Amino acid sequence: MSSVLWTPAPAAFQSSNLARFSMANGFDPRDYETLHRWSIGDPGAFWRAMWDFAEVIGDPGGSAFLRDDNAPMTGSRFLPEATLNLAENLLRGDEERIALIEADESGHFQTITLGELRRLVARTAHGLRAAGVGKGDCVGGILPNRVEGLVALLATLSVGAIWSSCSPDFGAAAIVDRLGQIGVKVLFAAPRYRYAGKEHDISARLAEIVAAMPTVTTLVLTGQPGPKPDCAADCISFDDFGRDAPLSFERVPFDHPAYVLYTSGTTGAPKAIVHRAGGVLLQHLKEHLLHGDVRPGDVMSWYTNTAWMMYHWLISGLACGASVVLYDGAPILKSADRLDPSPLWKMAERARVTHFGTSPKYLATLAAEGYAPGRLHDLSSLRSLLSAGAPVSPGQFDWVYDHVKRDMIFASISGGTEIIGCFLLGSPIHPVRRGELTVKGLGLAVGVMDERNAPVIGRQGDLVCTEPFPSMPLAFWSKDGDARYHATYFAARREIWTHGDVAEMTAYGSGVIHGRSDTTLKPGGVRIGTAEIYAACENFAEIEDCLVFGAPIEGDEEIVLCVKLNDGFALTPELAMRIRKAIREGASPRHVPHRIHAVQAVPYTLNGKRVEGAARATLEGKPVKNMASLANPACLDEYRALDRSKAA
Structure with missing residues (x-):
């Protein structure tokens, strides 16, 4: 079975913003690798070209890039003489065009010019x-x-x-x-x-x-x-x-502070990350225009709250001439006997959404409910479905193309609050391959390094970025902000950004995210990611949600899998056997959990991310830092009482 699920039509390839940008700068759009090498090898030329291509309002100044040879990542500066206003660029264009669509779970729908x-x-x-x-x-x-x-x-x-x-x-x-x-x-x-x-x-x-x-x-x-x-x-x-x-x-x-965003705060006080006006604008314009192929008149939506970086990412679509949907409320409504996943899709149909953003968890819920948006809604305007927040399993790629739409780009994207953007993302001129993030972002020297700090391809390691980029944090907001910033991203490798993801690069330039480094499992001393375990569990109708983490045992580590079951199911020996078999066949024998427990709830952060570390700390009897950052901290009491002798 081919891993390629979608390829661009020749006409769409040629008319894409990415192809036009490539040709405008003297590159063959079919040779993305050369374009990417230029974008990181001559960052001043690339980012100034991006400024011009996007027609940024402001004065770029004379210098495009000042490199600090002593601190190339943390000391270099982009467009040091530039002046601009981020809001001015978001509010440009024809005053009669629809800028915003406000919608909510009740069906409210209002347009704002x-x-x-x-x-x-x-x-x-x-x-x-x-x-x-x-x-x-x-x-x-x-x-x-x-x-x-x-x-x-x-x-x-x-x-x-x-x-x-x-x-x-x-x-x-x-x-x-x-x-x-x-x-x-x-x-x-x-x-x-x-x-x-x-x-x-x-x-x-x-x-x-x-x-x-x-x-x-x-x-x-x-x-x-x-x-x-x-x-x-x-x-x-x-x-x-x-x-x-x-x-x-x-x-x-260019470096003036625009936004302060926050990390989840599960390992201490939330880090207040300061982002610069120029860096936010250029990074988002690059991602929307080139990687997302956003055009004037497009309609962008992403299910997000106002705290998540995806909110800031979404609204930058205004600078591309797109309309932005502001959706308030729950993505899925509950009644006495069923779930109703229709609100977002009704909105997408009515608004004629072209770019729809979501998460793997939401897609898994749709699949579990047997909800097929492509059959139930008119999605003829939809050109791109995007997902962020966690790795997308290979099976979810198939589900999207089978049940949402075949003729569209499905882009699993990955980055973070820290860069207010993406390291790996989609492309309108590349094929979509099952389970993979399509390309390295232009202007980002993304790679994977092993424990020797050697770059590797086809093997798991740490996701890194080896050259500076304009949406790096300006600082962490505190007296010791610079020290915390360096300790977080540059302690492992001097002047190399170590992001905290376990990843793998393929021979043809795409990437795979296997999970967070701080949730990496090491049974028998072998490092493995959690994404494959989560992916296997998504295929079980019995499992509503799950959490996997490592627990110490006699100088080693065992894998603990906690499953929240759907109503009417129990964790029987037969179900546990099928779960282990699916994980062994879908990942490897090393991924098979030593313990499986049924739980009532899975802990999440306020930003909707699983908190494996909090569950592990609770099981070990250690304090969980900053419980205020958890959406449901009371559920941890159950993890404190997990009994190894009663595991399946």
Whole structure:
């Protein structure tokens, strides 16, 4: 059976942005490897060419790249003389075009033109200036994925201030752990939000948060009018904040801070990662225009909250002339007897979505429910389906092409909050191969190194990047931020970015992610990833979710698999035998778990990622750092009580 699931039609190949960019810079688009070598070997020329191709608004200056030979990764600078404003580039174009589509789980659907969006941003920017916010100040959000949140972000950027946001479902401690680090001056917040059919009132939580963050002078409340939180800050409704005013943009240097994002925080206090305006813009334009083939008039959606990097990634589609969908609520609704996976697909059909972003977990749920979007919805506009957040199993590639759409790109992409972008991603001019991430990102010297620090192909190792790129963090926000930054990414290899993923590069330039380095299993001293185990478990109708981690035993490590079963199933010896057989045949004998336990829940971070380390620490009787970063910390009590003698 061929591993190739999709290939570009010749006409689509030739008309793609990536082919046009290649030819404009003197390269044959059929020779991606040479183009990639140029993009990392002459970074100044490549990123300046990207600036010109994307028609960035701003002044690029005279120098495109200054290399620091003593610290090539951490000391080099891109476009050091450039000035720009990120919001100005996101808000460019025809004022009559549809910029935003606001949708939610209830079926709400509203379009906003670019002109309407610009007027809202101008008014909110006036309010920020009146509240004393200027260049370099921090503005925060505790907001659902609706228009007001994006308006607040764009207004913040327009005045040269720094934006940082949390989702309203975060607990008070988790929000203070994040926004409390950076000295927020004005806070936008939604006292109420709706999720999975339930209304949630967080007014009391907001009062607690503001009390713990004395730098907040103004609290701007979005959504329906209601009682104001009892707090010391000035409270004002979003509708009353600011007045109509001309829209203006504060041009800032390329390296000026634009966003502060946060790591999951499961190994300590969340790291506050500062991202620069120019780096965000160029990286996202490159990924959308070249790798995603986004064009004016396209419609982009990604199921995300306002805290995840994919929110910032999604809204940069505005700079490409695309419409962006802001979806608020649950992706799957529950009734008494079934799940309803239709909300996102109804939205995609109505909005004529061209680029649909999701996660492997969501795809697995669709498969388990027997939900076939391609049969149930008109997806004729869909050109690309993208997935991020975890490795996509080979079987899921087949499922996507069988049950969503055959004539489209399916791109599994991988990067991180730390780079606000992707190391490995899709391409409109390459075939899609089962289980693989299609190409290394242009401008990114991505590779895999083994324990000898030697580059390897066809073998597992650490995912690394050996040359600088503009969306690297500007800093970590704290007194010891530089030290934490270097310790996190450069301690293993001096001036080489070690990302923390176990990966493998193929001979033809694609990649495979096997899991996180900190969740790597080492039974018998042999290093193996977790992705293959998760992939095998996805094929069982009995298993709703699962978690795999290593547990120490007599100087070695054994693999522990915890399964959350669907209603009506039990972990019988026969089921355990079938699970082990599937893992052995789908991965290897070394991947077979020594212990299988049935559990009631799997621990996740607030950003929706499994937390293997927390389960392992709990089983070992060790403290779990920063429980506030977990969405369901109470479930760990069950892991503390796991009895080896009762395992299947």
